[in-house]
Amino acid sequence: MSNRRNSAPMYLQLARQLQDRIDSGSLPPSSRLPSEPELSAEFGVNRLTVRQAVAELDRAGSVEIRRGIGTFVRKPVVRAVIRVDPDSAQVRIGSLPVPLAIQGMRRAEELVVESAIAPDGLLDQRVAGQLEHAAADLSRFETLVWLEDQPWCVNSYWLPTGRLPAGFGPVGEPIDMAAAITEAFGFELESDWRAFSAVAADIADAERLDLATGSPLLVREGVNCTPDGETVMYVRRRIKGENASFVLDYRGRFDPARKI
Amino acid sequence: MSNRRNSAPMYLQLARQLQDRIDSGSLPPSSRLPSEPELSAEFGVNRLTVRQAVAELDRAGSVEIRRGIGTFVRKPVVRAVIRVDPDSAQVRIGSLPVPLAIQGMRRAEELVVESAIAPDGLLDQRVAGQLEHAAADLSRFETLVWLEDQPWCVNSYWLPTGRLPAGFGPVGEPIDMAAAITEAFGFELESDWRAFSAVAADIADAERLDLATGSPLLVREGVNCTPDGETVMYVRRRIKGENASFVLDYRGRFDPARKI
DNA sequence: CAGTGGTCTAGACCACTAA
DNA sequence: TAGTGGTCTAGACCACTGC
Numbered sequence: 001m002s003n004r005r006n007s008a009p010m011y012l013q014l015a016r017q018l019q020d021r022i023d024s025g026s027l028p029p030s031s032r033l034p035s036e037p038e039l040s041a042e043f044g045v046n047r048l049t050v051r052q053a054v055a056e057l058d059r060a061g062s063v064e065i066r067r068g069i070g071t072f073v074r075k076p077v078v079r080a081v082i083r084v085d086p087d088s089a090q091v092r093i094g095s096l097p098v099p100l101a102i103q104g105m106r107r108a109e110e111l112v113v114e115s116a117i118a119p120d121g122l123l124d125q126r127v128a129g130q131l132e133h134a135a136a137d138l139s140r141f142e143t144l145v146w147l148e149d150q151p152w153c154v155n156s157y158w159l160p161t162g163r164l165p166a167g168f169g170p171v172g173e174p175i176d177m178a179a180a181i182t183e184a185f186g187f188e189l190e191s192d193w194r195a196f197s198a199v200a201a202d203i204a205d206a207e208r209l210d211l212a213t214g215s216p217l218l219v220r221e222g223v224n225c226t227p228d229g230e231t232v233m234y235v236r237r238r239i240k241g242e243n244a245s246f247v248l249d250y251r252g253r254f255d256p257a258r259k260i
Numbered sequence: 261m262s263n264r265r266n267s268a269p270m271y272l273q274l275a276r277q278l279q280d281r282i283d284s285g286s287l288p289p290s291s292r293l294p295s296e297p298e299l300s301a302e303f304g305v306n307r308l309t310v311r312q313a314v315a316e317l318d319r320a321g322s323v324e325i326r327r328g329i330g331t332f333v334r335k336p337v338v339r340a341v342i343r344v345d346p347d348s349a350q351v352r353i354g355s356l357p358v359p360l361a362i363q364g365m366r367r368a369e370e371l372v373v374e375s376a377i378a379p380d381g382l383l384d385q386r387v388a389g390q391l392e393h394a395a396a397d398l399s400r401f402e403t404l405v406w407l408e409d410q411p412w413c414v415n416s417y418w419l420p421t422g423r424l425p426a427g428f429g430p431v432g433e434p435i436d437m438a439a440a441i442t443e444a445f446g447f448e449l450e451s452d453w454r455a456f457s458a459v460a461a462d463i464a465d466a467e468r469l470d471l472a473t474g475s476p477l478l479v480r481e482g483v484n485c486t487p488d489g490e491t492v493m494y495v496r497r498r499i500k501g502e503n504a505s506f507v508l509d510y511r512g513r514f515d516p517a518r519k520i
Numbered sequence: 521c522a523g524t525g526g527t528c529t530a531g532a533c534c535a536c537t538a539a
Numbered sequence: 540t541a542g543t544g545g546t547c548t549a550g551a552c553c554a555c556t557g558c
Contacts (some may be wrong), residue, residue, distance in 0.1 A: 013474075019463055056473045058474075059460060059472075059474025060460055060462045060473045060474055061459065061460045061462070061468075061474070062462070089440060095482060181416065181497075194508060195505045196456045196478070196505065196506045197478055197501065197504060197505040197506070198458035198459075198476040198477060198478035198499075198501030198502070199321070199476055200319060200320055200321045200475070200476050200501070200502070201320065202279075202320045202321070202322070203272075203275060203276060203279055203316065203320055213275075213319050213320050214319025214320055214321070214474060214475075214476075215460065215476075216458040216459055216460050216474075216475075216477065217476065218456065218457055218478075219458075220457035239458075241457065241459055241460070241476065242457070242458070242459055242460070245455040245458070246455060246456045256506065
């Protein structure tokens with residue numbers, strides 16, 4: 001270990017050294033890293049410095065820390081692939097048995113965890129602008145989608161309260177949001193636009209998804225409209241980042257089995 | 261501050277309390293948080309515990325830490341919006357003056373930072389499978405795109421060495437990759453498929469993009485092919501997560517000015 | 521220069537897991 | 540129970556910033 005003084009901090013040097021061992025295969029997937037006291041002795045640094053290094057690898061997704069057991073090299077992630085028809089964007093992630101069944105996923109469930117009839121947050125105000133409604137006329141529903149007994153994504157839906165039946169989206173109960181919305185309107189909503197971005201999990205989302213604060217989330221947000229073109233719904237999904245890919249398949253040749 | 265014993269750790273309680281102050285406007289955007297020693301005194305905890313709390317807010321993107329100055333509440337992020345034509349996916353981010361100029365961005369530059377004629381990494385092997393080439397026949401180019409004097413995204417391109425002119429993509433020099441590739445092939449490549457996902461920045465990417473390890477990156481990867489349908493290029497872009505959105509605009513009504 | 525955040529140490533106690 | 544990682548303290552020195 002280089003001796004400080006005008007060089008990178010020790011915890012970073014240590015992190016890079018461990019990452020090298022992983023990349024070179026000297027620490028293969030699923031293998032256990034030396035324990036913190038062992039690394040501390042091996043490199044002659046304090047245990048807290050070791051922890052800082054390991055935390056880097058953890059945040060980079062290189063290792064998985066299991067309390068009381070040890071720290072292990074992560075196996076390559078298997079992603080669920082969600083196809084999007086480039087023309088109509090007809091795909092549902094909330095209530096998604098179809099596209100996910102293809103990937104061998106089962107037992108999807110969407111659960112309403114929160115609802116607000118007249119939401120008044122900062123985000124609510126901006127959504128109201130998008131939908132050309134007063135925020136007071138909107139309802140917001142927060143749902144949590146479980147897949148294979150793991151929390152999978154958090155969704156926020158904004159809809160005009162007046163167009164929903166009383167008691168829509170009871171908190172604490174499972175729901176098929178896509179079906180419930182179609183039923184409420186009497187027809188299927190269409191895509192106006194969709195946007196993809198990546199954000200860091202805030203403290204609240206991290207807790208719901210059982211992730212560390214700051215973990216990467218894939219955000220898919222967008223507006224839906226009626227066949228007449230009236231914009232009536234804003235959706236914002238936050239999906240565990242490394243667990244999902246959205247695929248635009250222009251030639252019908254994308255092969256998930258060969259996916260990287 | 262709750263007294264430990266069967267409750268959330270103190271640093272998390274502190275983090276949530278500070279986040280509440282931010283959400284409620286009691287700590288408005290651009291305002292400075294109390295210094296670490298001040299918070300340490302106010303809450304009666306060690307400075308390291310304060311640091312752990314502030315690190316949570318940092319990872320969540322709520323605050324920005326400026327060394328030697330203080331910690332400040334972040335202003336809402338302004339994202340560059342990149343439109344994607346749902347039919348052809350004709351958009352270029354590497355050499356992108358057009359779509360980004362719309363958003364008031366200027367001075368984009370793509371710089372080759374690394375190239376390998378016969379790459380032999382794990383990722384290279386898997387790309388080779390996608391392109392139906394032996395890895396030994398491929399070249400990989402790593403580029404860094406600068407926007408407004410900030411590193412913006414890291415790109416990896418895999419191309420068959422045999423179809424490139426000698427000296428293609430000299431390291432350390434700026435390049436217009438899209439134009440250079442079109443010139444090398446003699447025609448424009450088409451999109452086979454595109455996938456969007458979010459990952460945590462690894463140590464290397466984080467360094468190039470001047471980010472913390474684990475920061476969310478938006479990944480856009482995909483295969484390009486010749487007009488005949490021969491798959492010839494694999495591209496993997498990693499873009500600073502919160503600085504970009506990809507938009508699929510199905511009705512031509514997306515208004516970036518009203519973007520959330 | 522004083523004040524800020526960044527790194528590091530030594531030592532302590534805790535909660536969790538496996539045997 | 541022994542070993543793992545998680546939290547916390549007290550104190551030190553450093554690098555960076557603005558005045």
